[in-house]
């Protein structure tokens with residue numbers, strides 16, 4: 001579904017150039033739920049922003065269903081973002097003046113889609129994530145976890161090829177986090193959604209099929225979940241501890 | 250690096266915010282200063298009738314404009330504070346003492362404001378000087394008054410500047426008073442949503458309040474007075490507030506109520522725009538209301554110009570004789586021969602000189618000066634009510650060329666064309682005259698009205714009524730009276746020459762030669778004076794200047810010379826033109842600046858939303874469209890409501906003043922629509938400009 005080949009990205013500040021991504025390559029298969037972990041500053045957000053073309057890359061290829069989206073015009077890109085990609089952000093980014101239901105509708109509203117189908121779809125997503133009871137409330141009236149589940153529902157509105165999520169549980173307590181991860185999992189199971197999630201949180205990552213660990217601008221390690229989630233969690237904790245330990249030496 | 254330096258550094262980064270703030274303050278002061286300077290200069294003061302309606306209206310609309318300017322400086326300042334809030338919040342969050350930050354902020358605001366007020370004062374003086382010179386040229390030869398700066402003008406402008414300074418300091422101090430750092434930090438994103446759940450009844454209520462308020466404030470008092478004679482008093486103006494409340498509701502509804510209704514697809518397509526608007530909050534609606542009022546005020550002021558021009562030219566056309574004057578027998582006013590000589594020196598040819606004797610006699614009448622405790626007009630019949638002027642039928646025909654043959658024992662009332670009875674005056678109020686020499690009452694019945702504008706004195710009723718009686722009755726009255734002096738009425742025309750200079754000279758000589766009895770104001774009645782003695786209100790109140798015929802006089806014996814009227818009308822018209830056009834410009838400028846800064850704060854406030862939407866796949870074109878939809882709300886509804894509302898009101902005014910629309914009035918309505926179009930074009934221009942600026946603010 002998503003193929004990233006030899007991606008390079010650097011930031012220029014004044015005369016100094018910071019190389020953030022140095023030859024990153026990986027692939028996400030259809031229906032997979034993949035997480036990216038790594039220490040702060042290792043370039044996770046930069047990677048996500050390159051994939052969604054929010055910022056330009058220096059070199060490399062980003063293929064979404066074998067199509068290089070980094071070469072698209074601004075108009076085509078907007079279309080791809082709207083129809084082929086779904087986003088979930090750390091700070092929810094819901095519109096305050098619209099209800100939960102209406103917020104979920106936004107991706108279809110932007111492309112002025114027929115409303116009957118849109119309403120049905122929004123309804124079913126809200127039901128899937130257990131937030132249909134609050135569909136007429138405004139963002140100011142609901143909890144962080146509910147907001148983020150609304151955002152996940154919104155991301156799925158156009159049946160995207162890929163959901164990109166940057167620290168979706170970063171602003172949430174553990175109970176809300178669980179509910180949000182639950183939403184991702186049921187999206188993956190029920191809707192066969194493909195998800196690429198950046199996270200800091202090992203617990204969240206343990207729900208994924210595969211975890212990429214980044215370090216110094218490269219994919220440092222790749223872990224695949226084979227058995228139980230608990231087992232995978234232990235495995236992840238071990239790797240990260242080793243990595244941090246290695247850093248200290 | 251000291252706090253001060255950090256503060257200064259961040260200023261360099263926010264240059265455009267500073268520029269906008271400075272512009273708004275100096276612009277407001279410039280507008281108001283130049284206007285006050287103009288208004289208080291002798292040029293204007295000498296031409297605007299004291300205590301007259303037009304003077305009141307000039308000041309009234311000006312107060313609206315001045316308030317508008319205060320409001321837009323306050324908006325500009327709060328926008329500026331929003332720009333500054335983030336960095337103030339960061340200073341505070343990092344533990345800087347609040348007092349220090351506050352001192353810095355207040356020093357900065359007061360420094361900039363004071364400098365800008367100074368600049369505005371200087372620029373305002375310059376603008377008014379330019380306008381003054383321009384205007385002197387416009388009315389050259391008609392006035393010896395010139396434009397000059399006055400202490401009052403400067404003082405008032407300075408006071409206005411100081412008031413703005415005080416307002417802004419209070420605003421900033423209030424801004425800093427908030428203890429919560431998060432509030433200050435988040436000021437830039439702060440919004441006060443419209444919480445009210447509005448429904449169609451809310452809108453209907455609004456419409457009812459609006460229409461009802463107008464009806465009660467504008468239509469009802471006139472209707473009630475016409476039907477029952479009950480004068481309701483100024484309190485009915487309070488209903489305008491009801492109308493305003495209704496307007497507020499209509500606007501709230503237009504912003505916050507959108508239902509799926511019958512066109513769900515359209516509803517959904519506009520969903521994002523609706524959601525954003527709803528979050529603009531109630532300050533947004535207040536803002537729209539202020540802009541609506543300013544636009545209405547600006548348009549009203551602009552309307553004044555064609556209305557006045559129309560009235561001036563149409564009222565002069567009604568005079569049949571170019572010159573009309575009357576005086577008591579003992580006055581040393583120029584004789585026919587002297588007038589002819591004077592005319593000759595100006596190359597003017599005297600024509601159709603006519604002269605007749607006029608008797609002054611006390612007669613009965615109805616006193617309608619008071620209202621009872623219920624507010625109903627009291628009608629008191631008085632046997633000896635006022636002093637009337639009497640023409641004989643023969644003289645009337647000689648003067649006017651109209652055949653008038655009142656039956657003995659009846660009178661004809663001389664009136665203006667289209668004159669009507671009203672609440673206070675009736676044609677048949679007189680039923681007898683008092684012949685003082687014989688100490689006898691002489692019954693007299695109303696016959697009809699005759700029309701000759703050049704013979705009508707003042708409002709033509711009550712003590713200014715002029716009657717035509719049969720020659721025999723005239724003779725009888727003449728013999729039976731002696732208490733009040735006889736008068737002479739003169740009418741003539743002229744041809745060619747410098748009639749204006751001739752008329753001015755004649756006006757001067759007439760004024761200089763008039764007798765003591767003639768030095769009385771319009772409201773004066775010699776009989777009432779005699780009756781009431783020292784209690785009499787109108788004694789000694791005359792106001793006239795023989796050397797300046799243009800200056801509006803309050804003088805019962807003022808001669809009526811059309812060349813002067815025309816020139817004076819032109820001049821007065823030019824003064825109105827200038828003043829009202831200028832007030833109009835101020836109102837429109839204030840409305841424009843307010844709309845502009847609101848647009849910028851919308852852009853500023855929703856930048857996050859736009860970047861979110863971009864991430865959700867809204868392309869630049871979609872975002873531009875969305876922004877345009879937001880901004881249109883700022884402009885469209887106020888322009889439509891203020892514009893069409895005022896135009897409708899203007900037409901209604903023309904219609905209700907005399908119940909019909911003359912050809913001249915229809916032309917005036919045409920001009921109304923031209924003004925309306927111009928205002929709309931202006932608003933559209935501001936909209937385009939604001940949109941462009943907002944787009945660049947959002948990087949679209």
Ligand SMILES: Nc1ncnc2c1ncn2[C@@H]1O[C@H](COP(=O)(O)OP(=O)(O)O)[C@@H](O)[C@H]1O
Nearest residue numbers: 011012013020039040041042043044045046047
């Ligand atoms: N706009 C930028 N300009 C310059 N440097 C940046 C910019 N954004 C991020 N960086 C740098 O790139 C590195 C990676 O940042 P980021 O991708 O946000 O890391 P992560 O999300 O893994 O914490 C950091 O060292 C950061 O300082």
Ligand SMILES: [Mg+2]
Nearest residue numbers: 044045046167
């Ligand atoms: Mg990050």
